[in-house]
């Protein structure tokens with residue numbers, strides 16, 4: 329089976345449509361979205377509808393959680409808070425109903441899918457470093473965990489009696505004996521100094537994990553954000569991928 333894994337779209341319709349057409353070329357069997365479809369960008373509703381139509385798995389991210397009123401935005405930074413408030417005012421009942429159907433996590437074949445960490449999925453812990461991954465591996469029953477949240481493509485491999493091994497996201501064949509946590513990067517707001525949209529294809533027979541980067545119309549996404557008066561820092565970061 330060939331699975332497409334996408335995360336952190338952040339209401340960037342230009343990035344999402346480019347990734348979905350690239351996924352079509354990859355001939356994946358199914359697409360799985362790991363959360364944060366909304367927040368930051370200008371097209372939350374269109375992105376939610378497209379995710380609902382195209383994805384088998386639809387997970388909650390912290391931005392959906394906040395928009396559903398399940399947590400406050402007080403711990404968001406200023407720009408994120410302003411964007412979250414704009415998003416909440418923009419979303420209509422249909423969009424809210426789509427998000428209300430999203431799951432917190434999902435076990436699927438040999439995969440575990442979650443937005444942030446397998447440890448306390450609704451507390452949105454970041455997994456950046458080896459230390460962060462230990463609790464995640466401890467909580468996960470499967471050998472392969474796919475997640476997002478930090479917008480940094482990354483591979484963390486569990487090791488016996490020592491800290492997990494951390495590498496930047498790159499295409500590789502997973503060791504059949506190995507256990508991994510894989511950050512699939514961000515479709516709509518990459519933060520690894522590469523502004524292209526990022527996603528992953530997992531082929532389960534060979535256990536091949538491929539990271540893909542896709543060019544999209546960044547200027548068009550930025551124009552819409554300016555028109556919606558979204559914070560300038562969120563607009564400019566798209567060109568730099570930071």
Ligand code: ZN
Pocket residue numbers: 336338364389477478479
């Ligand atoms: Zn995010």
